[in-house]
Amino acid sequence: MSAPTLALDEKALLKSKLRKAESKQRIRAYALILPLFVFTLLTFLVPIGLMLFNSVHDPVVHDTLARTSALLDAAPDGPIVPDELVFKALAADIKQAVKEQTASKVGSRLNYEASGLRTMFMKTARHISQVENGPWKPVFLEIDEGWGKPKVWSVLRQTRGQYTGNFYLHAVDMTRNDQGDVVRAAPDDRLYLDVFARTMWVSLLVTLLSLAIAYPLSYWLAHLPPKVSNLMMVLVLLPFWTSLLVRTTAWVVLLQKEGVVNSILMALGWIDNPLNLIFNRLGVVIAMTHILLPFMILPLYSVMRQIPPSYVRAARSLGAGPFTAFWRVYFPQSLPGISAGVLLVFILAIGYYITPALVGGAGDQMMSYFIADHLTRSLNWGLASALGGLLLVSVLVLYALYERFVGIANVRLG
Amino acid sequence: MSASAKPVQKAPGFAPYVRFWGKFNHYVLLAFSLATLVFLMAPVLVAIPLAFNTDPYFTYPIQSFSLKWFKEFFTDEVWQMAVKNSFIIAISATILSTTLGTLASVGLTHRNLPGRALITAILVSPMIVPIMIVAVGAYFFYSTLGIANSMVGIVLAHAVLGTPFVVITVTATLAGFDQALFRAARSLGASPMTAFRRITLPIIWPGVFSGALFAFATSFDEVVVVLFLGSVEQRTIPRQMWTGLREQLSPTILAAAVVLILISVGMLLTLEALRRRNAKMRGLKD
Structure with missing residues (x-):
C-alpha cells in the first residue's frame, strides 16, 4: 500500500467489509452443517423424543x-x-x-x-x-x-x-x-433395579478386565519399533473390524458344551465332564471383553505413543526404582488414555444386547434385553420406553463426562 | 560401556541400569502381550476351519473337508436374499452418511464457529447412544409414518448411525488440510464448489473414504435395527446369523462368517493403505 496510513473512514470501511465477509463465511459453514443436522434431527433425535414421549404418554x-x-x-x-x-x-x-x-x-x-x-x-x-x-x-x-x-x-x-x-x-x-x-x-414384582445393577456390574467388570488386559499390551505395543508395532496393531484391528455377529458366533463355537475348549480340555484329560462355559455370566464377560478390548487398546496406545521415553529414563537416573518411575512418572501421563478407554468401553458395554442375548443365560440379560422384550413380546411400550429413558440418561451422563475429560472429536478409530 | 560404544539402545538390549527384575518383567510383559494377541485373534481363527468341516459339528479334529456349507451359503435362496439386502442397505446408507457427513465436516472446520462443540456432540451422539434406544425410537417413528417394514426405514436408521464415523474421520483429515490451497483456488477465480471439488476433495479423499468404510461396516454389521424394522423380506446377513445362532447352529453360519471376515480383511487393508497415503501426502513419516 502506498499511503502510510489509511484514512479513518477507509479503515472503518475495511473493518466492516471484513466483518461482512466473515459472517458470510460463517453462514456458509452453518449451511453446510444444516443438512446433516436436519437429517440427524429427523432420523435420530425425533425418534428418541418419540420414545421419551411414549414413556409418559398413556x-x-x-x-x-x-x-x-x-x-x-x-x-x-x-x-x-x-x-x-x-x-x-x-x-x-x-x-x-x-x-x-x-x-x-x-x-x-x-x-x-x-x-x-x-x-x-x-x-x-x-x-x-x-x-x-x-x-x-x-x-x-x-x-x-x-x-x-x-x-x-x-x-x-x-x-x-x-x-x-x-x-x-x-x-x-x-x-x-x-x-x-x-x-x-x-x-415378586421387583426386577428392574436388579437388572440395572446387573447391567452396571457386568459393564464395570468388562471395563476393568479390558483395562487390565489392554494396559500392558498397549505399553508393549507403544514401546516397539514403529514397523513392528504397526504390524502388531493389525492383529488388534482385525478383530475390531470383524463383524460382531462373527465374533459372537466364534465364542459360541468355542465355549459350548461340545465346543472346542471343552474338547481340548477333555482330550488333555484335565476334566472328565464338559464345563459350563457359555449361557452363563462367564460366557458374557469373556465374549464382551473380547469384543470391547480394541476400544480400550486404541486410545491407550495412541496416548502411550506420545509419552516421551526420556521422562522415565530421567526418573531412573535420578535414583527412582523401576516401580516408582513407572507409578510416579509414566502412569500419570497415561491417564488420558485410561479415562478415554474406560469411559468408551463402559458406555458401549451398558447398551449391549446381541452378545448377552446369544451367550448369556436367563439371569445374565441386561437392560437392552428387557426393552426389546417389552417392545416385542409383552407389548408394554410404555415400560419399554421408560427403561429406554433410564438407559439413555445413564449413557448421556457418561457421555457428558467423556466430552468433559476426553472430547468426542479426539476419538481414534484405528 | 566404552566411550566409542554407540549411544543408541538397540533392541533387545537393556539399558545399563536394568537389573534382573527389570529383565524378568520385560519377558513377563512380552509373554502377556503375545497371549493377549492370541486371545484377540484365536476365536476367529479357530472358528474358520470348522466352516470347511464336512460334518455339521463344531469340534476338532475335522475328519474330512468340504465346501458344501459355502455352496449352501451361495445358493440358498434365503441367504442370497440376505446378501443382496445387506449390500443394498449398506451401500445406500453409506452414500447418504458420507455425503451429509463430509459436507457437515467442511462446515465444522470453519475457524471460530460459535457452538461448534455442541453441534459436534449432537452429530456424533448416534455413535454413543445404545443401539437398542435408536431401534426403539426408529420403530415408533417409522411405524407412525407407516414405513416400519420397509427398506427405507432401515437405510435411514443405518445412515444416521454411520454419520458420526464420517464426521470424525473427515474433520480429522481436514484439520491437516492447508486452507490456503482452497483460498488460492478461490482467488484464481474458482467458485467455492469447483474449489472444493478440484482442490479440497482430491486431498482429503482418503479421510472421506475411510469414513465411508466405517459407515459401510456399521450398516453391514448392524442387526438390532433390522430386527425391529425389517420384515422377512428385509433380512440381512447378520440378521440371518442371529436367527441361526438362536435356533440351530448350522455350519452355514460359519461359512457366512468366513465371507464376512474376508470382507473385513479387505476393508482393513484398504484403510491401512489409505492411512499410509494420507500420512505420505501430509509429509508425515510413521
Whole structure:
C-alpha cells in the first residue's frame, strides 16, 4: 500500500467489509452443517423424543373409557368404590369399546398396573354387552366382585389421565398402592433395579478386565519399533473390524458344551465332564471383553505413543526404582488414555444386547434385553420406553463426562 | 560401556541400569502381550476351519473337508436374499452418511464457529447412544409414518448411525488440510464448489473414504435395527446369523462368517493403505 496510513473512514470501511465477509463465511459453514443436522434431527433425535414421549404418554384409558375418566376426574381422590353414576358411565364406555374392538387394549393397560385385571375386564366386557338396563352397580358386582374392591378403582384413577409417571415407577420397581401413594413393588414384582445393577456390574467388570488386559499390551505395543508395532496393531484391528455377529458366533463355537475348549480340555484329560462355559455370566464377560478390548487398546496406545521415553529414563537416573518411575512418572501421563478407554468401553458395554442375548443365560440379560422384550413380546411400550429413558440418561451422563475429560472429536478409530 | 560404544539402545538390549527384575518383567510383559494377541485373534481363527468341516459339528479334529456349507451359503435362496439386502442397505446408507457427513465436516472446520462443540456432540451422539434406544425410537417413528417394514426405514436408521464415523474421520483429515490451497483456488477465480471439488476433495479423499468404510461396516454389521424394522423380506446377513445362532447352529453360519471376515480383511487393508497415503501426502513419516 502506498499511503502510510489509511484514512479513518477507509479503515472503518475495511473493518466492516471484513466483518461482512466473515459472517458470510460463517453462514456458509452453518449451511453446510444444516443438512446433516436436519437429517440427524429427523432420523435420530425425533425418534428418541418419540420414545421419551411414549414413556409418559398413556392415552388408552383416557380415550377409551372417556366418560368414566371424566367422572373420576370430578370425584374425590381416595380408595372409594364409586356410586351408580360412574358404573353407568363405565357400562356405556365398555359397550362402546367392545363395538370398536378396543376393549382388549384397556384390559392389557390395566394389567400392567395389577395383574389379573385383564381377565376381570375382559370377562366384564363379554357379559356387559348382554345387559340392556341398569342399575349397573349390581350388574358389575355380579359379573366380578372385584368391582366392589378399591383396587381396580385405584388403578382406573391412576390411568385415567393422558400422561403418567407410572411407567417410570415400574422401571425402578415402584408402584402405587390403593391410596395412590408411591410404594415399593411386591418382592415378586421387583426386577428392574436388579437388572440395572446387573447391567452396571457386568459393564464395570468388562471395563476393568479390558483395562487390565489392554494396559500392558498397549505399553508393549507403544514401546516397539514403529514397523513392528504397526504390524502388531493389525492383529488388534482385525478383530475390531470383524463383524460382531462373527465374533459372537466364534465364542459360541468355542465355549459350548461340545465346543472346542471343552474338547481340548477333555482330550488333555484335565476334566472328565464338559464345563459350563457359555449361557452363563462367564460366557458374557469373556465374549464382551473380547469384543470391547480394541476400544480400550486404541486410545491407550495412541496416548502411550506420545509419552516421551526420556521422562522415565530421567526418573531412573535420578535414583527412582523401576516401580516408582513407572507409578510416579509414566502412569500419570497415561491417564488420558485410561479415562478415554474406560469411559468408551463402559458406555458401549451398558447398551449391549446381541452378545448377552446369544451367550448369556436367563439371569445374565441386561437392560437392552428387557426393552426389546417389552417392545416385542409383552407389548408394554410404555415400560419399554421408560427403561429406554433410564438407559439413555445413564449413557448421556457418561457421555457428558467423556466430552468433559476426553472430547468426542479426539476419538481414534484405528 | 566404552566411550566409542554407540549411544543408541538397540533392541533387545537393556539399558545399563536394568537389573534382573527389570529383565524378568520385560519377558513377563512380552509373554502377556503375545497371549493377549492370541486371545484377540484365536476365536476367529479357530472358528474358520470348522466352516470347511464336512460334518455339521463344531469340534476338532475335522475328519474330512468340504465346501458344501459355502455352496449352501451361495445358493440358498434365503441367504442370497440376505446378501443382496445387506449390500443394498449398506451401500445406500453409506452414500447418504458420507455425503451429509463430509459436507457437515467442511462446515465444522470453519475457524471460530460459535457452538461448534455442541453441534459436534449432537452429530456424533448416534455413535454413543445404545443401539437398542435408536431401534426403539426408529420403530415408533417409522411405524407412525407407516414405513416400519420397509427398506427405507432401515437405510435411514443405518445412515444416521454411520454419520458420526464420517464426521470424525473427515474433520480429522481436514484439520491437516492447508486452507490456503482452497483460498488460492478461490482467488484464481474458482467458485467455492469447483474449489472444493478440484482442490479440497482430491486431498482429503482418503479421510472421506475411510469414513465411508466405517459407515459401510456399521450398516453391514448392524442387526438390532433390522430386527425391529425389517420384515422377512428385509433380512440381512447378520440378521440371518442371529436367527441361526438362536435356533440351530448350522455350519452355514460359519461359512457366512468366513465371507464376512474376508470382507473385513479387505476393508482393513484398504484403510491401512489409505492411512499410509494420507500420512505420505501430509509429509508425515510413521
